[in-house]
Amino acid sequence: MKSLFFFIIIALGSTFLINVVHAFDERMAMPAQKRALSTAMPLNExxxxxxxxxxxxxxxxxxxxxxxxxxxxxxxxxxxxxxxxxxxxxxxxxxxxxxxxxxxxxxxxxxxxxxxxxxxxxxxxxxxxxxxxxxxxxxxxxxxxxxxxxxxxxxxxxxxxxxxxxxxxxxxxxxxxxxxxxxxxxxxxxxxxxxxxxxxxxxxxxxxxxxxxxxxxxxxxxxxxxNKIGSAADQVLLTCFHYNSTTGKYDAFAMGMLRIAASITVLLLILILGYFFWREKRKKVN
Incomplete structure (x- = not known):
């Protein structure tokens, strides 16, 4: 049961992490979005x-x-x-x-x-x-x-x-x-x-x-x-990149990557917790 309690704490922590990621994503502009081009040649040159x-x-x-x-x-x-x-x-x-x-x-x-x-x-x-x-x-x-x-x-x-x-x-x-x-x-x-x-x-x-x-x-x-075209894999990958209007390219988006990683972690923990619940239930039956 101690192991089960430990995994419950990790799952709750991961859920909190996802909420933090979403909050950061919605409230703060990425540095690349704020950057301005400053290397333009003077007009007279x-x-x-x-x-x-x-x-x-x-x-x-x-x-x-x-x-x-x-x-x-x-x-x-x-x-x-x-x-x-x-x-x-x-x-x-x-x-x-x-x-x-x-x-x-x-x-x-x-x-x-x-x-x-x-x-x-x-x-x-x-x-x-x-x-x-x-x-x-x-x-x-x-x-x-x-x-x-x-x-x-x-x-x-x-x-x-x-x-x-x-x-x-x-x-x-x-x-x-x-x-x-x-x-x-x-x-x-x-x-x-x-x-x-x-x-x-x-x-x-x-x-x-x-x-x-x-x-x-x-x-x-x-x-x-x-998002009406593109495969499911393309859609998932797109969440890891964002359009940078300063560079005119799609840059790696750390928040998107972190969100996917956190979601995968929670999914794995749910599977592990399910296994522990199943094992505990089986012990009681036996």
């Missing part, structure tokens, strides 16, 4: 062509559903059509003549989709929109065929769009994607990120850089779908 080039997050803002773009097959499509059937969208903003930053970004994005191995079009769509109004459906078609091969899903729903200058500007402003055209080089200066849009056209998250962990892409899609 930034090359002129790069001044104003940035991405300013507009999390929770809603895109204009009536903006229209033309896909690689010449079909005019509204934003509302891209978000049809309640599917979230991964959006990339590029221009199709770019052979440097855009190409590297799209190659790495395609590889992430390949590694993720979720059917493109089943639970989500991938969309690339050119911010160069001179791009044509023909070049969009070439780029689509080039990059979708890398996903190993050549029938996947990843469309490449072009648009007029007015609609492009409205979309990029709503996303917070700011770029500049350099007449000298006839190229665009721009940053790199992918954007996750909910089925109701709200901006859910940003992943920065030219390469993306398939894990982060999965998590961002799960967030954008309000």
């Amino acid at each position: 930034v090359p002129q062509v790069m001044q104003g080039v940035s991405i300013k997050e507009k999390l929770g803002d809603t895109l204009d559903l009536n903006l229209t773009f033309t896909d690689q097959d010449g079909k005019v499509t509204k934003i509302s059509d891209m978000l049809a059937n309640g599917k979230p969208v991964i959006l990339t903003l590029n221009y199709y003549r770019c052979t440097t930053l855009c190409s590297i970004q799209l190659i790495n994005f395609a590889k992430s989709l390949h590694e993720m191995n979720w059917p493109i079009g089943k639970d989500f769509r991938a969309v690339t929109v050119s911010f160069d109004p001179t791009d044509t459906p023909d070049i969009a078609k070439q780029r689509q065929q080039e990059y979708i091969k890398l996903t190993n899903q050549e029938q996947g729903d990843w469309k490449f769009y072009i648009g007029n200058e007015e609609n492009i500007k409205k979309l990029t402003d709503q996303i917070g994607f700011y770029y500049r055209y350099d007449p000298a080089s006839k190229e665009f200066a721009h940053a790199a990120a992918i954007f996750f849009i909910t089925p109701d056209a709200k901006i859910s998250s940003y992943l920065y850089g030219i390469s993306y962990k398939s894990r982060d892409v999965k998590f961002a899609l799960m967030d954008a779908s309000k």
Whole structure:
């Protein structure tokens, strides 16, 4: 009975630990959420062509559903059509003549989709929109065929769009994607990120850089779908990570890990206590 009493005390302590974890999680912001970027180059030191080039997050803002773009097959499509059937969208903003930053970004994005191995079009769509109004459906078609091969899903729903200058500007402003055209080089200066849009056209998250962990892409899609997609294992793993809007990545979340560990501990203790109760009852019967 002393052993039984000991395990009861541990179980009560573990329950208290879970309550403490939840209280900490709800009342205190994680340090990463408070951190601000402080390494920006002074404006007067930034090359002129790069001044104003940035991405300013507009999390929770809603895109204009009536903006229209033309896909690689010449079909005019509204934003509302891209978000049809309640599917979230991964959006990339590029221009199709770019052979440097855009190409590297799209190659790495395609590889992430390949590694993720979720059917493109089943639970989500991938969309690339050119911010160069001179791009044509023909070049969009070439780029689509080039990059979708890398996903190993050549029938996947990843469309490449072009648009007029007015609609492009409205979309990029709503996303917070700011770029500049350099007449000298006839190229665009721009940053790199992918954007996750909910089925109701709200901006859910940003992943920065030219390469993306398939894990982060999965998590961002799960967030954008309000956890309607993803396996049970993915859902459990997501509780151990949180979206850090400062870094634009999913960071390990100590509270989530601790919560799961505490829950597993309590479950094991319940099983042990059940065994002791069963053994004591058996002794009395004998």
